[in-house]
Amino acid sequence: MTVHIGGLLSLGAAALLSGARLASAHDHHGANLNLDPGEPIGGAMKMHIILMTVSFGILFPIGLVLGLKKHRWHVPVQATGGVLAIIGFVLGHAHGGRSFPENAHSKFSWFMLWLLAAQLGAGIYLKLHTERRFNDRARPFVKIAHKYLAVLMVVATYTQVLLGVVAWLGFCYDGYMGQCLAHLIMGSSFLAYGIWLLLLVRLATPWLARFGRSPELYDSAMIMVWGLFNTFTEHGFIEEAHGWSHKDLQHTSLGVIWFCGGLLSTYMLRKAGPSDRSMFPAIILIFTGCAMASHEQDTEFSTKVHFVFGLSLVLAGFTRCVEILLITTGLIKSNSKEPNPFQYISVFFLCHSGMAFMSANHESVAAMENIGIDIGTFSLGYLSISFLLFFYAYFLMQLYTDLGSKEKDMMLPTADDGTVYQTVAQVSEIRGHSSDETARNPHVLFDAADDDDYDSPEMGSATFRNRNTPGGGISPRSSDEIELGPMRRD
Numbered sequence: 147m148t149v150h151i152g153g154l155l156s157l158g159a160a161a162l163l164s165g166a167r168l169a170s171a172h173d174h175h176g177a178n179l180n181l182d183p184g185e186p187i188g189g190a191m192k193m194h195i196i197l198m199t200v201s202f203g204i205l206f207p208i209g210l211v212l213g214l215k216k217h218r219w220h221v222p223v224q225a226t227g228g229v230l231a232i233i234g235f236v237l238g239h240a241h242g243g244r245s246f247p248e249n250a251h252s253k254f255s256w257f258m259l260w261l262l263a264a265q266l267g268a269g270i271y272l273k274l275h276t277e278r279r280f281n282d283r284a285r286p287f288v289k290i291a292h293k294y295l296a297v298l299m300v301v302a303t304y305t306q307v308l309l310g311v312v313a314w315l316g317f318c319y320d321g322y323m324g325q326c327l328a329h330l331i332m333g334s335s336f337l338a339y340g341i342w343l344l345l346l347v348r349l350a351t352p353w354l355a356r357f358g359r360s361p362e363l364y365d366s367a368m369i370m371v372w373g374l375f376n377t378f379t380e381h382g383f384i385e386e387a388h389g390w391s392h393k394d395l396q397h398t399s400l401g402v403i404w405f406c407g408g409l410l411s412t413y414m415l416r417k418a419g420p421s422d423r424s425m426f427p428a429i430i431l432i433f434t435g436c437a438m439a440s441h442e443q444d445t446e447f448s449t450k451v452h453f454v455f456g457l458s459l460v461l462a463g464f465t466r467c468v469e470i471l472l473i474t475t476g477l478i479k480s481n482s483k484e485p486n487p488f489q490y491i492s493v494f495f496l497c498h499s500g501m502a503f504m505s506a507n508h509e510s511v512a513a514m515e516n517i518g519i520d521i522g523t524f525s526l527g528y529l530s531i532s533f534l535l536f537f538y539a540y541f542l543m544q545l546y547t548d549l550g551s552k553e554k555d556m557m558l559p560t561a562d563d564g565t566v567y568q569t570v571a572q573v574s575e576i577r578g579h580s581s582d583e584t585a586r587n588p589h590v591l592f593d594a595a596d597d598d599d600y601d602s603p604e605m606g607s608a609t610f611r612n613r614n615t616p617g618g619g620i621s622p623r624s625s626d627e628i629e630l631g632p633m634r635r636d
Contacts, residue, residue, distance in 0.1 A: 191238070194234050196234075201230040206303070208223060210296050210299075210300070221269070221273060231262055235259055272292060325507060332503055333500045333503035337496075337497055340494070343365075344497075344536075348540070360415045369427055370405055374401070376401030377401035403434070407429070428462075428470070429467070431496075434456075440453075444508075447515045465492040505524075
């Protein structure tokens with residue numbers, strides 16, 4: 147299951163915006179804030195923000211989880227989100243009040259619109275069930291596209307929220323583009339790393355066992371690839387560079403250590419099984435955190451913000467090492483149904499490190515410093531946002547788990563051959579007969595191999611074709627046409 151976090155970033159944006167509005171009354175020492183208290187944004191823009199937050203931040207993520215579980219509320223939730231998103235799109239391009247300079251948020255909104263149209267169109271096409279009327283060969287491909295478009299929607303929504311915050315605050319213009327992108331991209335990477343680990347801890351234990359790979363193998367591969375990318379993009383990649391500063395040298399050296407350490411760990415785990423673990427990804431985090439905690443900046447406030455970021459990484463790496471130690475010694479059962487509470491700590495610190503690094507860009511730090519916020523208040527504010535983000539990701543995963551349990555309880559009982567029966571008593575009775583007797587049993591309803599014939603355990607009344615009737619048609623027996631309701635396994 148893909149986890150969506152873009153919606154709660156709007157809450158973080160609200161915290162940033164309230165602080166920036168106060169900052170607009172002071173000198174910004176180079177911060178290019180696009181805020182004018184005398185020019186309100188207008189009611190249309192406020193509704194645009196509210197509608198987009200509700201649709202993309204709340205309804206679409208929940209609808210995605212419902213869709214993965216084939217829940218009957220999937221379509222209504224997604225349809226409501228689609229209507230609100232379209233209205234919000236129109237309001238965002240027709241608002242009055244403050245005028246914003248040309249920005250990426252406005253341009254990217256058109257991509258979001260077409261992506262939404264493709265996603266909703268694929269969903270409507272699948273809901274029509276055209277395969278019941280003719281040989282629909284396109285349906286399998288549309289189902290795959292519908293699923294991956296939902297994943298793309300998650301990433302695109304997160305990106306659009308960040309671009310919206312940047313457009314509102316007026317950040318990342320002129321000479322601040324490079325450092326702004328560096329903080330947003332790297333911070334988002336740590337945030338995504340934390341969500342990935344939460345996914346592994348919360349839901350992916352059966353998946354890892356099926357593939358037979360060590361959890362750290364995927365961490366190591368991502369670290370190696372990202373380190374290679376970072377090595378060649380930290381100096382003169384976005385903007386023309388004039389010489390090497392100490393920041394360029396340190397950032398590039400971090401890319402080198404990520405690549406080398408990731409390469410070592412990936413090679414060591416290339417044949418490792420799910421029970422084999424490695425502490426090298428955590429050690430890389432610790433060294434990165436130590437380097438960032440001592441990263442000299444232009445101002446004392448900025449240096450302290452980077453120290454908080456580095457401290458979060460050190461704590462994430464250290465607690466991950468302790469977690470692996472407890473798992474390998476048997477004090478924590480990695481294959482248990484519910485994760486040990488300690489396993490969430492490293493995940494949370496990774497998410498917080500991402501938020502801390504995104505907040506450490508030059509313009510944001512300058513704005514907070516000018517209105518007199520100290521490092522304690524600043525850190526606690528972003529710590530609160532990290533808790534909200536973690537809560538939202540955990541909520542969606544818990545929703546996925548709860549729906550799975552409910553679906554399992556409400557499914558029709560199934561025999562060993564995959565045939566679904568009407569009652570548990572009939573299953574027990576039929577299992578005691580031979581296969582020939584089972585085939586002639588009037589209680590056999592249908593073969594549940596195709597999930598399109600049984601979309602949801604909560605579906606209403608439905609008529610199924612008896613597989614024992616010649617030609618697969620509907621039998622004249624009145625008992626072959628039934629109304630299904632929720633049933634439990636014994």
